[in-house]
Amino acid sequence: MRTFTKSLRNALYRPWSLAILATLLSASLLLALSVPIAMHQVQMREREQMSVHGERLLERLEQLFNQLRKGLDDLNNQPLRDCGPLMIDQLQQVSFQYRFIYEAIFYDGSQICSNWPARLSLTPSPGREPDIKGPVYRYWLTSPNEPDDNLAGLMLGRGDFEVTTSRGHLSDAVDLPPDGSLLVVVDEGKRALPVLGQAQDWPPSAGWPPDDGEVVVTDYRMLYRLPTDSSDYQLVLSLPRAEAKAYLAELWWMLPGSLLIALCMGALVLHLARQRQSLGGELQGALRRGEFKVRYQPIVDLNTRQFVGAEALIRWRHADGTMTSPELFIPLAESTGQICQLTDFVLVRTLEQLGPVLRANPQLYVSINLSACDVMEPRIGKVVARLLAIHEVAASQIAFEVTERGMIDVEVARLKLQALRDKGHSILIDDFGTGYSSLAYLQTLPVDCLKIDKAFIDALGYDAASSGVAPHIIRMAHALNLKVIAEGIEHDYQVELLRSEGVVYGQGWLFEKPLNAHQFRERITGGRRLGPRRADDDV
Structure with a gap:
């Protein structure tokens, strides 16, 4: 049964199969x-x-x-x-x-x-x-x-x-x-x-x-x-x-138009499927050609403005210098199953680039974003354990960020995240407030920190319907003994409002834009070199 399902899925993912199916469905719907x-x-x-x-x-x-x-x-x-x-x-x-x-x-x-x-x-x-x-x-x-x-x-x-x-x-x-x-x-x-x-x-x-x-x-x-x-x-x-x-005569006039629209729909689906297939192939080629880069968005202590960690972000820079937005290639990678390769790439590159600075600063950590595929499958724990052993970095220095929408099956996600947490990794809920989480929901998950979405931070200080969401999330997190990281901070008044609510950590362009590995190490070490410089550190 599984083999049949897989064969059927593979057949339907082919551009021509999708185009023919779209044409037939469109024609049937239009004629109906x-x-x-x-x-x-x-x-x-x-x-x-x-x-x-x-x-x-x-x-x-x-x-x-x-x-x-x-x-x-x-x-x-x-x-x-x-x-x-x-x-x-x-x-x-x-x-x-x-x-x-x-x-x-x-x-x-x-x-x-x-x-x-x-x-x-x-x-x-x-x-x-x-x-x-x-x-x-x-x-x-x-x-x-x-x-x-x-x-x-x-x-x-x-x-x-x-x-x-x-x-x-x-x-x-x-x-x-x-x-x-x-x-x-x-x-x-x-x-x-x-x-x-x-x-x-x-x-x-x-x-x-x-x-x-x-x-x-x-x-x-x-x-x-x-x-x-x-x-x-x-x-x-x-x-x-x-x-x-009389009805048949009327239908006869409508038939060519319906078929033309159905053919146009099929052609559009064929074009999009080929484009998607092409982009999926480009993803694989970009990994081989080294077009993906990792940038580090610093996480700071709002009281001292000192770096306490960073969020690892993947970027796709083509050979001609153009960039493809993560909002485009991340969903594509998730739908094609290539997201796991990207997660592994970020883990490998992060420990290769920042391994020395993490060993020298045990209090420093880097958070890695996990997709639904990463959360639901047990492979990520084995991958990170092997890499940590190679680079001699503590498990507590690699945290994992998951979104509320990425936890398809909450019970399975709870078990997988608990296994990562038992090994010493911190678990962060990213973009909190944009999904379906509630207090009862959070109490069932092994979570250490909530990251408040930028949309709620932007509303602070304004007479808007969402201006009270961030303080509510902060109080809820404190009641659960969870840390809070505010995302997307761009103004000093936001820092003061967050500090008045008891928030200690934040990230945003007010402090730093995403940095390459060389820039991030310099901010941490004050310019001291802890190891040989890599060729792609400052690219």
Whole structure:
């Protein structure tokens, strides 16, 4: 199982494997997102088209209804109330005057006459109750299934007169989209009568009634309630929803863009992976070429300003003199497993360069930064023990700094750090306050000293939210009998504030910038040479 996992990890770390995986994942994600986006766009387009159709339909229906109402009003305002030539002539004049009136009828319950002597239209039978009965007008709707366009599609009545518009006039006026239906909803929304198009199942499954001018979407159709002033009925336009081919057409346009973005993502991952692989190879080459240097950031007694130790820092200076930031190559070395080689390099170089001065000054120490890899594996104890024996340096003169984020498994880290501490090494928590440590957490770890992060030191003396963090950490450390080192000191007032809180040790550019081995030895010995000078001491 372990062999399979290792093989899989090695395969995935290859640039082309990562690029192909990134392309496939990007394509899958983009296509998965494209489906709801395409559906949303099609639905939005449907709604827009429905609104356009509805507004146009409403405008034409208003024209049609206005003509029918005006024709009825004209007939009711004239004095004739008897079927005869004059009445028929009056009915014909109204039908000629208003182009949407196909037939005008007089019916007083006993006699009936029309502008069409042959009575070609299909009008409601005498005595039939109107489908809609308003305070002024009555409305009759006829079946839309009749094939004859000359038959009446809609009839309005007032008093003893009725006017109708033919199916053909109604179709021309409304201009209904294909497979659409124009419905009149009555009985407080419980029944829908088709004026044009096919009858529809009613009421819809949900979301009815909507506000005027809003669209209701069902599984198969879209319903648009046209704004009207009448409370007796509602006019509803019903249109079929887009078919699957509409969604596929939308997806077809989105497919090239999704694939192009996925290919770009794959190319970017390939570039970054190759760059990372290249930088990883450069790390190995830099170790062979001796491009890594060790600098020493002095740790001073704040009361005497004397050096008590130093933090060993690794720097990468290329052959052309350019520098690569530790913030770039340290995480890379951790991810590629090369960090252990860098830690060993720092240990070897520190004892080679400062071995004589450490032997001559037993109170002096150098702290070495450990990564999570160093902390979790037992190798570091063996490495440092061998080097200390070679250079005859006491274990107490080599301290180890670990970050809170570097302790992946706290229980394992506690055991490993305790083993180092049992051999005489001091354990320092670096950048304290930026991780997840708490008082209970610290009590479980074998720690000798806390190093307060520069961000909290910078806030000292300012009215900032983080200005009280450093004093809190200091008091907590003192309660646990831990030493405190303040990092990043740059101003004298910071020294005074720290001293007032009981802090004894600090480091920062106020005292010294990171020094090479020659400079550091000179500060310690006052210029006296304790051993032969190395070629890279002052580089």
